[in-house]
Amino acid sequence: MWLSNSSVGRKFIMALTGACLVLFVTFHCLMNAIAICWPAAYNSVCEFLGANWYALIASAGLAVLIILHIIYAMMLTVQNRKARGNDRYAISRRPKTVEWSSQNMFVLGVVILAFLAVHMIQFWAKMQLQEIRGVHDVLPPAAGTLFIQEAFSQVWTPIVYIIGFIALWFHLNHGFWSMFQSVGWDSTVWIPRLKKIALWWTSIVVLLFIAQAIVFTVKANDNYYKTDPTLRMQYKEMLVPMFEKDFGPDAAQAINAAPYEQMEQMMRGTLSQMENPEAQAYFQNDPEFPKRYECVKNTVALLDYLSVDEAPAADIVPNNMQSPNK
Numbered sequence: 001m002w003l004s005n006s007s008v009g010r011k012f013i014m015a016l017t018g019a020c021l022v023l024f025v026t027f028h029c030l031m032n033a034i035a036i037c038w039p040a041a042y043n044s045v046c047e048f049l050g051a052n053w054y055a056l057i058a059s060a061g062l063a064v065l066i067i068l069h070i071i072y073a074m075m076l077t078v079q080n081r082k083a084r085g086n087d088r089y090a091i092s093r094r095p096k097t098v099e100w101s102s103q104n105m106f107v108l109g110v111v112i113l114a115f116l117a118v119h120m121i122q123f124w125a126k127m128q129l130q131e132i133r134g135v136h137d138v139l140p141p142a143a144g145t146l147f148i149q150e151a152f153s154q155v156w157t158p159i160v161y162i163i164g165f166i167a168l169w170f171h172l173n174h175g176f177w178s179m180f181q182s183v184g185w186d187s188t189v190w191i192p193r194l195k196k197i198a199l200w201w202t203s204i205v206v207l208l209f210i211a212q213a214i215v216f217t218v219k220a221n222d223n224y225y226k227t228d229p230t231l232r233m234q235y236k237e238m239l240v241p242m243f244e245k246d247f248g249p250d251a252a253q254a255i256n257a258a259p260y261e262q263m264e265q266m267m268r269g270t271l272s273q274m275e276n277p278e279a280q281a282y283f284q285n286d287p288e289f290p291k292r293y294e295c296v297k298n299t300v301a302l303l304d305y306l307s308v309d310e311a312p313a314a315d316i317v318p319n320n321m322q323s324p325n326k
């Protein structure tokens with residue numbers, strides 16, 4: 001097949017997938033800017049996308065693009081090595097005009113891939129993957145800002161990310177204009193212009209990523225994403241569907257209507273009642289009890305995570321949180 005057998009076909013695939021990835025990275029950078037300027041709106045977007053069919057199709061499409069880009073990069077690297085034959089180590093004698101990044105595109109790609117592996121573990125695996133699996137962990141999967149909090153409160157995160165961004169700068173800067181050359185646009189007028197556009201575009205995107213990583217680190221270390229009242233209310237609202245499922249509409253309504261502090265009091269009170277040995281003995285034949293206990297325990301674990309140097313609230317249990325079998 002022309003696209004995989006011929007050198008031009010392979011370069012065409014590299015250029016096409018590369019162009020889509022440049023657009024994705026630019027879009028992602030703009031999404032991160034929303035997380036900085038309007039964190040609650042960012043969470044709403046995460047909640048809207050979640051693991052819905054359109055988000056899953058987009059993620060699968062992106063994964064296909066990344067995989068194709070990597071496979072064709074490997075094929076082209078092997079092909080170039082074969083073409084050079086015994087002279088493969090002559091790379092160090094290349095003319096000075098051959099840019100450093102052009103000689104190291106594959107290595108730069110590997111560094112970006114390593115960054116992506118860390119990044120997916122920190123975000124995608126805890127957000128979209130959890131929703132796909134239908135697992136309810138302590139942090140609600142739609143709470144993007146809490147995963148930013150988690151990731152950027154680790155000292156090593158900004159270091160690893162900035163190394164990834166620098167590799168991304170070199171990789172995009174070269175890839176951006178060379179993809180036009182690959183598809184035959186080799187004009188002596190346009191290549192210098194494209195190089196300039198590539199330099200500006202990638203520098204702006206990568207500088208924005210670096211600035212965002214710094215802002216996220218400062219805010220996470222300040223516990224901003226845990227303590228901001230608007231975000232806290234939003235995290236509380238994310239619990240409503242879970243309560244609706246496990247306790248019914250009245251409890252869900254009570255959670256929805258209560259201010260954050262009151263909800264915290266309810267939950268802590270409910271948990272201590274549920275953990276009371278007498279209550280456990282009383283409820284042992286209630287088939288609903290285990291999932292309700294799990295739901296309240298997870299909620300209190302989230303509240304513990306969100307409380308920063310705050311004493312636990314007093315026990316107050318409203319009637320609508322008690323088991324209907326009681």
Ligand code: HEM
Binds near residue numbers: 119127161165
């Ligand atoms: C400060 C920098 C960044 C932050 C805070 C950040 C944050 C995030 C978040 C919150 C998600 C959502 C996960 C989900 O909903 O499943 C995500 C997904 C992703 N990010 Fe980043 N990101 C950053 C930089 C980057 C860079 C530089 C790249 C590429 C080189 C990248 C590639 C991806 C990919 C491929 C996904 C998966 C998208 C999908 O599942 O559709 N990210 N990121």
